[in-house]
Amino acid sequence: MASLSYVSDEVNSPWATYLSQVERVLPYLGELSRWADTLRHPKRALIVDIPLEMDDGSVRHFEGFRVQHNLSRGPGKGGVRYHPDVNLEEVMALSAWMTVKCAALNLPFGGAKGGIRVDPRELSVKELERLTRRYTSEIGSLIGPQQDIPAPDVGTNAQVMAWMMDTWSMNVGATTTGVVTGKPIHLGGSLGRVKATGRGVFVTGRAMALRMGLPLENCRVAVQGFGNVGSVSAELFTEAGAKVICVQDHSATLFNANGIAIPALIEWQKQHGSIANFRGATAVSNEAFWEQGCDILIPAALEGQITAERARKLMCSLVLEGANGPTLPAADDILRDRDITVVPDVICNAGGVTVSYFEWVQDFSSFFWSEDEINARLDNIMEQALGSVWLKAQSLKVTLRTAAYAVACERILTARKERGLYP
Structure with a gap:
């Protein structure tokens, strides 16, 4: 190499x-x-x-x-x-x-x-x-x-x-609207794009929880990062009956054992630019975030957040990677050995690029779908992708991350092989 x-x-x-x-x-x-x-x-x-x-x-x-x-x-x-x-x-x-x-x-x-x-x-x-x-x-x-x-x-x-x-x-x-995606709606953007990544986290989390026999009703959720991905996934889990007990952003870490009022927290963040000083929860240390007893942990900030040290502290059953690359390889091994399931970023947070694909297609055709159509198509693709990765993981007896890479790399390298080398 x-x-x-x-x-x-x-x-x-x-x-x-x-x-x-x-x-x-x-x-x-x-x-x-x-x-x-x-x-x-x-x-x-x-x-x-x-x-x-x-x-x-x-x-x-x-x-x-x-x-x-x-x-x-x-x-x-x-x-x-x-x-x-x-x-x-x-x-x-x-x-x-x-x-x-x-x-x-x-x-x-x-x-x-x-x-x-x-x-x-x-x-x-x-x-x-x-x-x-x-x-x-x-x-x-x-x-x-x-x-x-x-x-x-x-x-x-x-x-x-x-x-x-x-x-x-x-x-x-x-004027070439298809050169970028995630545009304003009136410039060729797609309905459903803003919430797509957070929705994808929720959809894959819901499907994985069902496979694990983990009911979402009163399920305890912790969310790191309260931007577009973290806030939307927290909102959707709350609507499904779960309790978001801990939220962290760049300014603060908030905890409420009875569940944080997510709509109120979203409104507070819009007004103040951060979650700091929100009155519906207690501020705790940033490292305390990784020690909260919960069922689902959603790292939705930047890469490299789940280190080996933090992986040993986690008290959850399921990790949903809303961010790209939030788990270091050494931490992956620890989570595997502790039987903590990780839905990897390349599946979990793919809702955004999926709806970007829809936007790109709509821009070429100048024909746009309703938000309900977008969400239905998104849910179907995400659930199918997770299902394929789950079956591969069961077949190879590997983690969901390795299974996702096996599925993806087979497709990438098959395309490389069939296209050949030029010249």
């Missing part, structure tokens, strides 16, 4: 986590393992400099990235992240997880990802728009509705996608 000269040797980096996950699936790929290096090497990685004139007249430079990991099964698909910790290795890992995710759901996409190392909260709206438009122009040669389709991620939203779509359209001389 050839090493990549531009990645670090850090054991717990996102890219190292991804490579470890690939290694674990190799024994189950048979003759396709000949093509395994395809999974270890991103197809294309672009680093761009983004000079930005600030509102005060000064000029600052920001570093941006776009990585296309694998395009064997279709155009690249993956979000754009605005966060101060964004770096090349993280974007590479996120793009690779998108490759696996799209294949696991059997969507006709490859994996891609992008990002800018910036704290968007420190920029004005005009600065954010200028940053986005310059970034879009810099990566413009890589993206396109049949090449690579960006979407929102951490720190970005529908407005950012609207700016990206408009910039790309201006540069090619034609």
